[in-house]
Amino acid sequence: MGMPNITWDDLRVFLAVHRTGSFAAAARALAVNPATVGRRMSALEDGLGTRLFERTTAGPRITTEGRQALGHALAIEARMVELGAALTDRETLAGRVRLSTSELLAPSLVRPLKVLQARHPELAVDLAIGPGATSLASGEAELALRIRQVETAPASGASLARRVARVGMSAWASPAYLEAHPAGVLEHPDQHRVVRYNEDAPFDPGAGYIDAHPFQVALWTNHMPVVAEAVRAGLGIGVLLDAYAQEVGPELVRVSEPLIEVGVWLAMRREMRDVARVRAVADALADPSMFVRQPD
Numbered sequence: 446m447g448m449p450n451i452t453w454d455d456l457r458v459f460l461a462v463h464r465t466g467s468f469a470a471a472a473r474a475l476a477v478n479p480a481t482v483g484r485r486m487s488a489l490e491d492g493l494g495t496r497l498f499e500r501t502t503a504g505p506r507i508t509t510e511g512r513q514a515l516g517h518a519l520a521i522e523a524r525m526v527e528l529g530a531a532l533t534d535r536e537t538l539a540g541r542v543r544l545s546t547s548e549l550l551a552p553s554l555v556r557p558l559k560v561l562q563a564r565h566p567e568l569a570v571d572l573a574i575g576p577g578a579t580s581l582a583s584g585e586a587e588l589a590l591r592i593r594q595v596e597t598a599p600a601s602g603a604s605l606a607r608r609v610a611r612v613g614m615s616a617w618a619s620p621a622y623l624e625a626h627p628a629g630v631l632e633h634p635d636q637h638r639v640v641r642y643n644e645d646a647p648f649d650p651g652a653g654y655i656d657a658h659p660f661q662v663a664l665w666t667n668h669m670p671v672v673a674e675a676v677r678a679g680l681g682i683g684v685l686l687d688a689y690a691q692e693v694g695p696e697l698v699r700v701s702e703p704l705i706e707v708g709v710w711l712a713m714r715r716e717m718r719d720v721a722r723v724r725a726v727a728d729a730l731a732d733p734s735m736f737v738r739q740p741d
Contacts, residue, residue, distance in 0.1 A: 453525060455489035456518045458482050459497060463515060467504045526716070539567035542726045545586040548574055548670055550709065552692035553736050554590075561729040568722055587723045588713050590730060592686070595708040606712040610733035613687045613703025614650045620696060622679040630682065630700050634658035638681035640672045641665050651684030654704050688736035709736060 461471035462482065472479040490497055497511035507515070546554065551574050558570055573586060589604075595611055616630070628636045639660040642649040645667035655662075663681040666672060669689065676683040677694050684704060690697050711730055717723040 450492040451489055453521070455485045455492070456521060458485040459489055459514070460518055460522060462486065462498065462505055463507060463511075526714070536721050538565045538721050538725055540722050541569050541571050542588065542722055543571045543573060543586040544588045544590065544726065544730075545573045546590040547592060549592060549686050549689045550590050553688050554730070557729045557732065557735045561726065565722075565725055568725060570726060586714075587717045587720075588711065588727055588730070590709065590711050592707050593710050595706055597708070604712045604714055605718060606710050607731070608708045609711045609731045610688075610709040610736045611706050612709055612736050614684055614705050614707065615687055615690075615699045615703045616651065616654060616682050616701035617676055617685050617690045617694070617697045618682045618700050619677055619679045619694075620698060622676075622681065623698060623700075625679065631658065634660050637661070638663035640675040640681045640683035642669075642672070642684075643667050650705050654684065654701065709733075 458471060458475065458481075461475050462468060465471045465474055468482045468486070469479050472482045475482070486498070493510075493514065495510040495514075496508055497514055498505035498507055544554075551572065554572070561568065561570070590609075592612075595608070618630075626637055630637055637660055639651070639655055639662055641651065641655060641662050641664070643665040660682070664675050666675075669685060670693075672683040673685055673690065673693050675681065676685065676690075676697060682700060685697075686707070687699070687703065690699070711727060713723065713727055
């Protein structure tokens, strides 16, 4: 049997489709046209002489042959990551560092990254926001900053992780809302509306607080940025990550003590720990004060 006619770019697309669950999401994660994803998948399947995904109305479903190929693709990916690390200039404080994070943490990164850029003007951070296929495991990011339970580090034998901050989640309201609803929130909860997380949200940080009082629900959603926009618009009170609320709505007023606390975890690929440019970015992100806005 001859050598299969496949490329690493084709395998990257295959892994991205598997991780994201759709061709469109893989295209967004890889920053390519959806047609490119379809073309590369077809080229890979033709090269291997087998179908790796069944195309269904619910999205691509990996086949038995696809699962067999997956293990080999992951092993090749790991080798490519090792190769990239071996060829990286480990001493130079210049170049591009890929940082994967979430919508909720990204606004807090602008200030520390501005300080970093002033110190190392030849260093550029490539900020990838959202889950997608941009991860440490895939080798498409050197660093990842994520929200997790306070004591639960990201589990991966291929990465190093440390908690860089503990951040509260509290109830917030706009000044306009509080002016229109002057009664105390806890003294007269029946006179207040809330924006609440629905069943599609990862979890409801305000469940205990809201369920303990007869608030009226004005809006249900699974997306914290939508909660923040609704709160800013005066639709009601909403529970937000404190650091996020302070960045996107500096005019907002916190109307409760922190209801829960979460950890902000910084993870790094192990082979990047001695790379100067990656260490510089990691050190800039390790200051917990970046998640607490100081008075202007």
